[in-house]
Each structure stands twice: as structure tokens, then as C-alpha cells.
Amino acid sequence: xxxxxxxxLRVNDSIRSLVRECTLTTSDFVMPVFVMEGENxxxxxxxxxxxxxxxxxxxxxxxxxxxxxxVKSVNLYMKVSDHLxxxxxKEAWNKDGLMQQTIRAIKDAVPEMIVMPDVALDPxxxxxxxxxxENGKIVNDATNDALARMSVSHAEAGADIxxxxxxxxxxxxxxxxxLEESGFTxxxxxxxxxxxxxxxxxxxxxxLDSAPKDDMEIPKDKKTYQMDFHNSxxxxxxxxxxxxxxxxxxxxxxxxxxxxxxxxxxxxIDLPIAVxxxxxxxxxxxxxxQNGWLxxxxxxxxxxxxxxxxxxxxxxxxxxxxxxxxxxxx
Numbered sequence: 001x002x003x004x005x006x007x008x009l010r011v012n013d014s015i016r017s018l019v020r021e022c023t024l025t026t027s028d029f030v031m032p033v034f035v036m037e038g039e040n041x042x043x044x045x046x047x048x049x050x051x052x053x054x055x056x057x058x059x060x061x062x063x064x065x066x067x068x069x070x071v072k073s074v075n076l077y078m079k080v081s082d083h084l085x086x087x088x089x090k091e092a093w094n095k096d097g098l099m100q101q102t103i104r105a106i107k108d109a110v111p112e113m114i115v116m117p118d119v120a121l122d123p124x125x126x127x128x129x130x131x132x133x134e135n136g137k138i139v140n141d142a143t144n145d146a147l148a149r150m151s152v153s154h155a156e157a158g159a160d161i162x163x164x165x166x167x168x169x170x171x172x173x174x175x176x177x178x179l180e181e182s183g184f185t186x187x188x189x190x191x192x193x194x195x196x197x198x199x200x201x202x203x204x205x206x207x208l209d210s211a212p213k214d215d216m217e218i219p220k221d222k223k224t225y226q227m228d229f230h231n232s233x234x235x236x237x238x239x240x241x242x243x244x245x246x247x248x249x250x251x252x253x254x255x256x257x258x259x260x261x262x263x264x265x266x267x268x269i270d271l272p273i274a275v276x277x278x279x280x281x282x283x284x285x286x287x288x289x290q291n292g293w294l295x296x297x298x299x300x301x302x303x304x305x306x307x308x309x310x311x312x313x314x315x316x317x318x319x320x321x322x323x324x325x326x327x328x329x330x
Contacts (some may be wrong), residue, residue: 022308024301026070026327029320030116032272035059035102036079047203048279048288051080051318052090056222060109069324073114075163075316078121087133089121089146093153103157115191117154119147119164119175128212130166130225138215138225144171148178151189155179161188161249167195167225176246190274194235194261197226200254200280235261236268237254243271249314254278256303259310266311275307277317285319297326 007020034053038327041055046114054062058200063074078099084091091097099279104116120130121143127133131143143166162179164171172191179187212220216251239250250269252261253276260274285303300319308313317323 016201020306022305024305024308024323026320027072027325028308028313028315029071030073030075030219030305030314030316031066031071031320032075032316032318033062033311034077034079037081037098044270045203047283048318049283049290050322051282056098056105058248059102060105063106063110063113064319066324067110067113069321069328071183071320072112073116073314074106076106076115076117078102078123084123084154085126087126089124089132089150092121092124092146092150095153095156097153098193100153100157103154103159113325114160115158115246116161116163117159119154119162120166121146121243122166123278124327127218129218130222131168131254138219140168140170140225143168144174147171148174151187152178152182152184155182155184155187159187161190163251164190165192165195165251165253167192167222168229170245172242172247173245188248189246190249190251191242192251192253192276193239193242193247194258195226195253196229196258197221197223198229198254198278198280199256200278203279203283208244210235217259232261232264232285238263239265239269243269247271249274249277250313251316252312253316255307255317256281259306260306262310262312273311274314274316275310275312275319277304277307277315279318282318291307 010016036053036055038055039057042058043053045051080091098211103115103117106113122128122130129138132146147164147166154162164175172189175189249272251274252258254263255275255277266273285299288294300323304315304317304323
């Protein structure tokens with residue numbers, strides 16, 4: 001006779017929801033937002049169906065809608081005009097730059113929205129790299145100084161949390177010191193601690209025109225600073241260093257192919273963990289759903305729930321708005 005039957009707790013939806021180990025809510029989502037110059041402009045991103053580059057005015061409108069749906073955090077990326085790009089990235093800390101204008105406008109329109117601007121030089125670089133280049137190499141410490149100036153500029157504009165995604169060594173400490181010295185003790189740092197050199201970033205780079213340029217004198221990819229996807233122990237080393245340097249939230253990127261890293265980090269630390277459900281992951285689900293190979297809504301919710309199950313506290317995802325609507329209508 002069988003006394004122990006696990007199926008007793010699966011009899012109906014009420015019982016299943018009662019014993020459910022993790023729950024997905026709109027408060028878990030951070031929506032990446034692409035901003036471009038102009039007014040009343042919206043451009044679809046071909047490789048990311050349903051995602052757009054928007055001018056500042058339409059970005060503010062979108063943020064109001066996101067907040068009304070329960071999505072309370074946005075991650076900002078700028079499509080920078082070519083004439084503003086150089087090797088120093090100085091446009092990144094222009095107090096009247098597009099990023100700074102966008103931060104101010106969102107905080108004015110939706111004060112309770114958490115604004116997390118991306119901190120990296122690649123959108124501002126003529127080379128498409130996350131760092132300053134000297135003698136054909138990405139230089140670490142000079143880049144850190146630039147990232148610190150960028151972060152302080154974001155804080156001055158009203159950012160709640162700065163999100164360095166560059167993977168330079170020691171940049172969290174340099175940024176933290178700069179924020180402290182400038183009086184921004186309450187501005188947090190969400191550090192991309194375990195960011196892998198991944199093929200899943202392709203659609204994102206086309207959205208911002210931020211892929212490394214094909215130049216014989218510079219690296220053709222980001223493998224000298226982003227992590228090798230073969231490694232997991234290295235991720236723990238990166239995470240612990242960023243915590244020591246003052247990170248408030250730890251990011252793991254990409255997401256679905258790296259759930260083992262999310263789980264491993266969750267077991268080792270108590271800080272909040274973010275995970276990035278990146279553009280390639282989004283594009284794959286959308287392509288399969290459009291071809292009728294997957295159920296769009298069910299796949300979105302299952303995928304996002306997997307991040308929570310693995311141990312993530314928040315999910316950067318292009319599905320944020322759509323997922324919020326799905327959850328609302330359930």
C-alpha cells in the first residue's frame with residue numbers, strides 16, 4: 001500500500017497555488033527602455049518584435065503606462081548620435097545629454113518609478129567597446145574614471161540606482177567612492193558582476209548600434225573583459241569582489257542559459273540578485289511563438305518564473321510590460 005503520494009498536493013489549482021514555492025509578480029520586473037533623439041518618434045526593433053526605440057516624450061508616456069501596470073523599475077539605454085561618439089565617452093556625463101534629460105523627465109512625471117540608467121561607454125564609443133582604447137587595448141583604470149563621472153552625472157539627474165554593465169575590474173569601488181564624495185550616499189549600485197561574453201546579446205547591439213567595430217587595430221569582441229561562458233567558479237570570484245567594493249545588488253547576465261550561476265550565487269550571498277533575460281532570449285521566444293511553435297503567454301510566464309525559482313529577486317526583461325498584462329488578466 002502507498003502511504004506517501006505527492007500527487008495529493010497537485011489535485012487542483014487551489015492546492016497547487018497553496019504549496020507553490022515561488023510566485024511571480026509585476027514588482028519583480030525591470031523594463032529595459034531604449035531612448036533616441038527627436039520628438040514623437042517611435043522605431044520598431046526588427047529583431048525584437050514589440051520593442052521600440054522612442055523619443056523622450058514617448059518614453060515618458062511609456063513609463064507612465066508601465067507604472068500603471070505595476071512595473072515600477074526601468075533600465076535606460078540611449079541610442080547616441082554618431083557625431084557625439086568618441087574614444088573618451090565624454091557625452092556620457094554631459095549634464096544636458098539625452099540620458100540625463102531622460103532621467104529627469106521620468107522622475108518628474110513618475111516620481112515613484114525606480115530609474116536605473118546603464119553605466120557603460122559602448123553607446124558613446126566610436127569603437128563600440130565598453131572602455132577607452134589605447135594602443136589597441138581596452139584600458140581598465142582610465143575607463144573606471146569615466147564610469148565614475150558618468151555615474152555621478154546620473155545621480156545628479158535623479159537616478160535611484162546606477163547599473164555598471166562594463167565588467168572593468170574595480171569599477172564598483174571607484175564608482176562608490178565618487179558617489180560618496182559627491183554626496184550621493186543613497187544612490188545604489190547594481191553591478192553586472194557575472195556578465196558573460198555571450199552570443200545572446202545580438203538584437204540588443206543592433207538596437208543601439210553598440211557592437212564592436214570591425215577594425216584590425218582593436219579587439220573584435222568583448223572577451224577580454226566579459227566572462228568566458230565556460231566558467232562558473234570565476235563568477236563567484238567576481239561577485240565577492242563587487243560585494244567587497246560596495247555593490248548593493250548583484251547582476252547575472254544572460255539569464256536562461258545561466259540559471260546554474262543564479263542558483264550558485266543565491267546559495268552563497270544574501271544580497272539581492274538581479275538576472276537579465278536578454279534580447280536573444282526574448283527574440284527566440286517571439287520567433288517561436290510567431291511561428292506557432294510555442295504558446296506565447298504560457299512560455300513567457302514559465303520562463304520568468306524559472307528565474308525566481310533559481311533564486312533571483314528581480315528580472316530585467318523585455319517581456320515586463322507584456323507579462324504584467326498577462327498577470328493582470330489571469
